Amino acid sequence: MKNNLIVDSCTDFDKETEDIQRVPFRILIDHEEIIDEDLDINILIEKMKNTRQQIKTACAPPDDFIKKLKGGANNFIVTISSQLSGSYNSAMVAVEQFKEKFPESFVHVFDTKTASTGETLISIKVKQLIEGNFNTSEIIEHTNKYISKVRTLFILDSLDNLAKNGRITNLKAIIANIMHIVPIMGEDGEGRIVLKEQVRGKKRAFARLIDMIGEYNVDFENTILGITHVNCLEKAEKLKEDIKARYPFKDIKIFKSSGLSTVYADDGGIVIAF
Numbered sequence: 001m002k003n004n005l006i007v008d009s010c011t012d013f014d015k016e017t018e019d020i021q022r023v024p025f026r027i028l029i030d031h032e033e034i035i036d037e038d039l040d041i042n043i044l045i046e047k048m049k050n051t052r053q054q055i056k057t058a059c060a061p062p063d064d065f066i067k068k069l070k071g072g073a074n075n076f077i078v079t080i081s082s083q084l085s086g087s088y089n090s091a092m093v094a095v096e097q098f099k100e101k102f103p104e105s106f107v108h109v110f111d112t113k114t115a116s117t118g119e120t121l122i123s124i125k126v127k128q129l130i131e132g133n134f135n136t137s138e139i140i141e142h143t144n145k146y147i148s149k150v151r152t153l154f155i156l157d158s159l160d161n162l163a164k165n166g167r168i169t170n171l172k173a174i175i176a177n178i179m180h181i182v183p184i185m186g187e188d189g190e191g192r193i194v195l196k197e198q199v200r201g202k203k204r205a206f207a208r209l210i211d212m213i214g215e216y217n218v219d220f221e222n223t224i225l226g227i228t229h230v231n232c233l234e235k236a237e238k239l240k241e242d243i244k245a246r247y248p249f250k251d252i253k254i255f256k257s258s259g260l261s262t263v264y265a266d267d268g269g270i271v272i273a274f
Contacts, residue, residue: 005126084192150274154269154270155183155202157266182200
């Protein structure tokens with residue numbers, strides 16, 4: 001039986017994700033609905049910078065997932081954390097409706113409990129398991145085990161976008177910018193975003209980010225670390241080299257941000273997962 005892998009568009013880009021079916025989020029800026037598909041990220045960044053209005057995002061409706069599902073195939077769907085978006089619930093509704101027409105079809109939805117880089121690494125993991133000819137039960141088991149271990153951290157170049165999309169107040173963003181306070185954010189293990197630490201100065205923040213990796217129980221030789229960058233490839237490459245100098249990861253991959261990752265991480269933002 002053929003396998004079919006579907007992801008939502010919080011999965012970031014590299015060669016390993018180019019041929020995976022994507023279900024796009026919607027981004028709303030100044031009453032314009034932008035589909036997160038084949039986007040020019042630089043144009044999106046300009047639109048975000050030029051608006052004073054709240055930036056909103058919306059997950060894809062169930063019909064968008066249904067269009068990607070295939071009867072007579074083993075279908076796997078990977079979504080952003082259900083604690084951050086309705087994408088997982090939308091996919092589950094799609095599965096119910098799809099199975100009414102194709103009751104013999106197999107569909108499994110993974111709640112990654114993360115986003116951006118973390119979701120990307122999990123999508124690649126599922127793809128590799130499929131290509132390794134693992135059966136459906138093994139794919140689910142191995143992927144769920146991987147999801148439980150993935151940790152995600154990120155540093156934003158600016159808090160302006162978090163203020164525009166309502167995640168923090170404008171006052172907090174202004175104070176942080178004036179005081180040069182750089183928050184290091186991450187997930188709490190259950191898919192919610194939490195503040196890990198606040199560091200004064202970007203150079204110190206990245207040094208602390210690298211230190212924090214060593215505070216997790218990581219099997220470095222068998223672990224891949226991912227870095228998503230929003231329009232800052234040189235920064236990502238420098239971070240990659242600094243991490244390689246400290247930790248013997250199996251591999252370090254650099255991803256280009258999707259539209260949704262760009263909205264929340266903003267221009268110059270960096271997300272890592274391992």
